[in-house]
Amino acid sequence: MLEVQIPAARRPADLVTTVRLALVCAVAALVVRAMVAPVALGLLVPLASVALVLDAVDGAVARRTVCTRFGARYDMEVDAFLVLALSVHVARTVAWWVILIGLARYLLLVAGWLWPWLRAQTPPRYWAKVVAAVQGIVLTAVTADVMPRTLALTALAVALALLVESFAHQVRQLRRLGSADTVDRPPTVAVTVAAYVVLWLALVAPDRVRDLSLAAFLQVPVELLALVLLAAVLPSSVRRPAVAALGVVLTLLTVVRALDLGFSVVLDRRFDLLNDSYYVGPGLGVVRDSSGIVAVVGLVAGVAVLVVVIGVVLTAAVRRVASSAARHRRVGVTVVAAAATVGAFSAAAGGGVASTGTSVLAARQVQAVSFDLADRHVFAGEIAEDDPLPPGLLSRLRGKDVLLVFVESYGRVAVQGTSYSRGVDAVLDRGTAQLRAAGYDSRSAFLTSPTFGAASWLAHSTLQSGLWVDSQQRYNQLVTSSHATLTSAFEQAGWRTVFDVPAVTKDWSDGRRFYGFDKLYDERNVGYRGPRFSYAPMPDQFTIAAFEQHELTAGPRKPVMAEIDLVSSHHPWTPLPQLVPWSAVGDGSVFSRVPAVGGSPDEVLRSPSRVRAAYGKSVEYTWSALVSWLARRPDPNLVLVVLGDHQPHSYVTGASPGHDVPISVIAQDPAVLDAVSGWGWSAGLRPPPDAPVTRMDTFRDRFLATFSDPAPEGSP
Structure with missing residues (x-):
């Protein structure tokens, strides 16, 4: 009689469940917010914990007052929603398969639309309540980040296994109950x-x-x-x-x-x-x-x-x-x-x-x-x-080694207006001073890249070809053509042309045919014997050292024009190698004995702030390696063009970052820097916010025009 006398909305247990629902909705809102901005665990975890504690409270209240089918179903759906919200958060930060914990209840409901016998009622099972409680407790503990990753994964796997067993037992029971005539249809x-x-x-x-x-x-x-x-x-x-x-x-x-x-x-x-x-x-x-x-x-x-x-x-x-x-x-x-x-x-x-x-x-x-x-x-x-090359092609660089160095994901956000730009700026300012002490000077500005966050090859081909390559379709069209590139121009003018691309792991026939380089260095043929660092097959320091050993040899040789891709600053930006003495680089095995810096990708990617910090550290590492190498080998016949290929991912950059990337020209010969004085670029390695910005596809023609002299050509 008590069930009839107390309206559903006023049953004490249901009031407790309603409070829990409000808490769970707050948890879900925080989880959604965490997808686009950092969320404090100090708020998310307590809300989830209180919701879990109140689950025990409303059960006790129901047993002391009244238990109804509505109340039991209401309580179960709130539990399921909490588990779904927490599993979405943990799946993003720990392992994708955790989402199965949250979806299990809803997958069974969907299956019930297709097979009505799955909608029948099963006898209460105390073990099922225990398993349901385990899901919420484990997910909350993992969200709180209070246990090592291995233990967290083990706990999640055990929780999922218990859930699978519980649902399998329920499905077997439902199957034995008989036909759809006995189904309690929703x-x-x-x-x-x-x-x-x-x-x-x-x-x-x-x-x-x-x-x-x-x-x-x-x-x-x-x-x-x-x-x-x-x-x-x-x-x-x-x-x-x-x-x-x-x-x-x-x-x-x-x-x-x-x-x-x-x-x-x-x-x-x-x-x-x-x-x-x-x-x-x-x-x-x-x-x-x-x-x-x-x-x-x-x-x-x-x-x-x-x-x-x-x-x-x-x-x-x-x-x-x-x-x-x-x-x-x-x-x-x-x-x-x-x-x-x-x-x-x-x-x-x-x-x-x-x-x-x-x-x-x-x-x-x-x-x-x-x-x-x-x-x-x-x-x-x-x-x-028609794409004619200028007369006196590259004659103003005659006899010089020219290195076109791409720094992976080196965007404008790395040098201004972000939490991590202060560290990068300090490295660039310190590097400017170190290079000046070694006899180098530099000029810097910005280029607008055709791509963002990935697809580096679009930026490389845009800079090289002088065409705007902002899609894979355009890239595929370009590399099947004979359009002139910076590499082919240097080859035509008498340079030895080289590509040093450590991320390439197999034959690159399209690149060889289009760019026409004399030599390709990749992961397979540089003699690296050290460990991988996440995406990067080898540290940038080794890439630079191996290139110097193979190409910048003393004695008579052709000048070298090379595109060098430095990839230590590629996503996920961790772990990073440490710099070692250049004399110790050797075959790279030394990096096996030097502890890496930063956590594992899975650990770092859980925290937006750690991801951004790791990105900044990776750019600092690459520039530190490059400056250190230049400072130890003064060379008046060495010219570098160092630039980014694109901005990092938008969860690193923030909203509306644009497509600009820094670019620097570095040389000892004053004639080189005098030649680019008309570009209006700023002194030093760090371009100020108001430095000139031009599209990346304009660089090829500008560079060729600047360093080509219509006077009679000679050999390089």
Whole structure:
């Protein structure tokens, strides 16, 4: 009788559960916030801990007052939501597979839509309550970062194993219970509301991280209103195939939206359907080099499962909403008309309660494909344009070794306005003084790179060719042409041309054919016998030392023009090697005996502040190695052009960082620096914020014009 006399909203246990729900919502909000900005664990962990403690409290209160099926279900769903939120956070910072802990409950619910017998009630099992409690406790402990990584992974694996056993036991019980006739079906209204919510969220979700906000999810999706209206007026013979097709289209657009979000975090741009499929291979290669082949297999499997789950859930939701609208045509049409009226008045008043984000997303993809197809012809014309090299080609550099040095991910943010730029600035200022003491001088400015966060080869080819190469499609077109590059110009003028690319691990036939270099040094042929440092196959110090040993030999030889790629500052920026005496570099085995600096990539990537600090330290290391090498070998016939290829990922740069990268010309010969005086560049290795900025594709022609003399040519 007590259950009847006390309304649901006033049952003491349910009031406690409602308080827990508020805490869990706060936890979820912090988890979402942590995806785009640092969040203090001192707030997240206590909220989760209190929610866990109150779980025991509302159970005790229920046993002393009244237990209801509603209360038990309410309590279970709040528990599941807390576990989901915590698993999302831990999956981002520790291991991707932890998300399975949070999704388990919801995967079973989705499966119940397909196999009704899974919706039957099972007898209470105390062990299941223990397992559920273990999930929350373990996830909270790992979130608090109070245990070593190995122990944390072990605890998470045990928790997941217990959860799998618990759900497997439940499924076996449900299977034995019999047919769907015994199923306690969920309320029709609840399932329909859930379907509307799923579609609502899928249709209004932003496609860029900076647009993530509560307001974005409170807009009314016009596409959902259109679905309701069409389902209400279309005959069933048309509606059913249309619903199936819409489920597929919505799944594809949701995947594209997720890719847009990911690309905005890493590359500060949206996903390009035609061009960006190429990056799957290189991207998995970076994961393999940083975390191992097991991580690659797990990532691929996890993505495949996630796409299937998204497809099943969205298709089921579309079917449910369409079916509901068809059964209640008058209500559906009335709701759509009312929503359209409110939206029209809101728009007229300058407001914005309506969202057409998914339609815009689809239209943008169509436009992007159309643009990419047209751009093939545009760029083919640019490649084919007459491209004469200046007379007296590079005669002002005759007899000099010229090194074009790319510093990986060395962007404007490294030298100004960030928490880590102070350390880089100090290294550059100190380096300027050291080089002046050794007889070198330098001039610096900025170039605007065609890429951001990755795809270094686009920047390399842009600088070399004098063409704007901002997509994989353009790069593929360029390297199959005979367009002149800086390397081919130096080769034509009599230099020996070299590429030193330590990250290359196999034959690079396209590069050899296009650039036409005389020699390629890569991971396989420089004699390195030391350890890898995450992505970097070898330290930058070894790359420089090996190049000097192989190419800058004493005695008669051709002058050398080389592109050298320094990759110690490549994501994930940790661990870093330490500098050793140059005489001790040898075959690199010395680096096995010198402790690396920084934590493992998995440890560092958990903390946005540690990631940014690691990035700054990696740039400091590369510049320290380069300056140290130059200071020990004064050479009036050595010229360096040192620049970044692109900015680091946007979770390092912050919002709206631009595409600028620093560039410096370093030389001892005053004639070299006098020649670039007309460029207006600033003195020293560190360009000030107001230093000149030009596009990267302008550098080739400017450099060739500056250092070519129309007077009669001689040999270098």
